[in-house]
Amino acid sequence: MKFVKKFVLHRITLLVIAVLLQLGVLISVISKFNDYFIFFYGGSILISIAVVLGIINNHTNPSYKIAWIIAILLFPIFGGLFYIFWGRNKLSKRAKHKMKSIADRTKKALPPQESIIRELEEENEIAANQSRYIQNYGYYPPYHNTVSEYLPIGEIKFEKLKEELRKAEHYIFVEYFIIEEGIMWDSILDILVEKASKGVDVRVIYDDAGCLFTLPYRYNKKLEKMGIKCCVFNPLVPLLSPMLNNRDHRKITIIDGHTGFTGGINLADEYINKFQKHGHWKDSAIMLKGEAVWSMTVMFLSMWDYIRGIAEDFQQFKPITLPQVKLRNGLGYIQPFSDSPLDEETVGEIVYLNLINKARKYVYITTPYLIIDNEMVTALTSAAKGGVDIRIITPHCADKWYVHAVTRSYYRVLIESGVKIYEYTPGFIHSKTYISDDEYGVVGTINMDYRSLYLHFECGVWMYNCSGVMEMKKDFLDTLKLCRKITLEDLQNVKWHKAVGSSILRVFAPLM
Known part of the structure; x- marks a missing residue:
């Protein structure tokens, strides 16, 4: 009963x-x-x-x-x-006014850094153009004085995250697509509650659709009673609405404005392999320390203001001084960025396309889904035909069979053009990374599918000549050893009914 x-x-x-x-x-x-x-x-x-x-x-x-x-x-x-x-992303006049107000305050909090871009231009004009695009159309500038540490697996991120959370003195901002009660979240929650009791400003944003099966109804009220301020992004309502399509897919943690985390890892036990529904879960994240974390702080505050309908002064959260960090292998250039579905600028996709189109030697990609449009197919195949070593790692074990079928339906056109496709045989790879030419790296939340590129709020970190880039490359090559290369012969052995089914599903791929 x-x-x-x-x-x-x-x-x-x-x-x-x-x-x-x-x-x-x-x-x-x-x-x-x-x-x-x-x-x-x-x-x-x-x-x-x-x-x-x-x-x-x-x-x-x-x-x-x-x-x-x-x-x-x-x-x-x-x-x-x-x-x-x-199917539409049409905003009401009130919502448009609200978004414009937040966008204006975001731009004010993140003034352009033309001097850094000019400096980058002297080193590499192509890199400067990529950085300038993110600044001019994503409104997030590049930074120096920031250390990047690539975290190649969820278990490592979990330990690093707890370590940094315990150091918080002023505020902790947490924004995730999925939070699930269990070992990972409960351990983090204990730290958040302790910090909140000591006067630290602790705030949490979670997506209602992402947490539909992982958190009880009105969980935000429970957190509020613990002293944690909490917002639910785009609560599900029993009415058909185009806004239900737009989810907050970002994964962000910020500590005191000087330490930030992002990447593919949600706050749930599956991401640290405490249970394995789809085999071994391979994911990744990046930890930043330094000036660039300010952009991530503004990202969070912008979303917080959008949900709560308030207009806080962002500058009150900007750290006056930054802790001394040990720089490794030079400064490099780091540029966190965000992508919104409520405008016509697909920042995430353009960042990816710029890396592919400008690559000279190689582009290494990890993605859980490979459901791409004609522009992306053309970019990948053209680069491969031109001699660029394009390698893509996707999962061998599916989390959604129909999405996996559509992912595999793109293999033939890519492989025939010289793109190398590998499947991660131990389980499911959820990491979203791009590495190119030993110089560029992007890590974040952006999948290579229509939802991430067009419908979700996303974020990432673009890097040039940073230590994190080579750490990403090493992880990619290590992961490759656990993968199986897909050949045209494999595709020819696919049963006819599966091929027909994949073709039908592919027609509706943009709606998945």
């Missing part, structure tokens, strides 16, 4: 029931006016045609357009309405 009550009252059950009720009411209304069905059908077709014309003329990615157009043509009665409720 207790299980039945828990199931009935679970918010997932309530959400499903609410949506089904809405559909039931709609179908009931249609059936009541059965004699006028032809008019309803004609009206639905006209709406779908109008929606298709609107899709064709907007500035969305072409593959995303095609997927929606096919879906609408297959389901002409409800397809257009479904796109209106689910």
